[in-house]
Amino acid sequence: MGKMKEGAKAGIIAGTIYAIIGAAVTATLEYAFKSGIMRVINLKISSATTANINALYDITVAGSVVVAVVFGIIAGLVLGLIFGAVSDRIPGKRLIVKGLLFGFMFWLILHVLADLLNLQYGETFYFIDIGLGLATTLLYGALLGMFFERRMKRLAPPVLNR
Numbered sequence: 835m836g837k838m839k840e841g842a843k844a845g846i847i848a849g850t851i852y853a854i855i856g857a858a859v860t861a862t863l864e865y866a867f868k869s870g871i872m873r874v875i876n877l878k879i880s881s882a883t884t885a886n887i888n889a890l891y892d893i894t895v896a897g898s899v900v901v902a903v904v905f906g907i908i909a910g911l912v913l914g915l916i917f918g919a920v921s922d923r924i925p926g927k928r929l930i931v932k933g934l935l936f937g938f939m940f941w942l943i944l945h946v947l948a949d950l951l952n953l954q955y956g957e958t959f960y961f962i963d964i965g966l967g968l969a970t971t972l973l974y975g976a977l978l979g980m981f982f983e984r985r986m987k988r989l990a991p992p993v994l995n996r
Contacts, residue, residue: 836989841918842911844981849910852974857902859966863959864895870955910974913940917978929986930979937975941968 864871868891875890917936924932945967953960 845914848977853906933979941971
């Protein structure tokens with residue numbers, strides 16, 4: 835249980851950093867592809883809707899940023915718990931390497947599969963999104979491994995010199 839607890843603590847720290855960077859990346863990507871996103875919003879709203887498309891776009895961007903932050907912190911906690919439980923079974927000697935592998939698996943599930951919904955904004959958006967997602971999830975994994983290693987060293991009994 836100690837490793838899971840320390841994994842959760844490391845996960846919250848790494849997840850918060852991941853969330854902040856992820857929110858910035860999300861906002862930047864959505865501003866860069868504003869016209870495509872507005873086209874999709876326009877196609878999805880009812881002709882009876884009197885909402886301003888620019889206002890809906892602004893709400894979409896703000897909502898995406900909030901979701902990125904909340905998801906990043908919650909995912910950091912949950913994935914930290916999982917990492918603490920399975921870190922001994924992940925290949926590699928150093929925890930930062932194990933964290934990178936863990937982050938890569940997170941990327942495959944989150945960005946490659948789950949982001950298929952983003953294909954509605956175009957293939958270019960999707961591929962840039964998964965590329966940036968790879969960078970951010972690998973950063974999350976490296977931070978998770980690094981913070982987890984620090985936390986585990988604090989739990990280790992001191993070595994006595996004879």
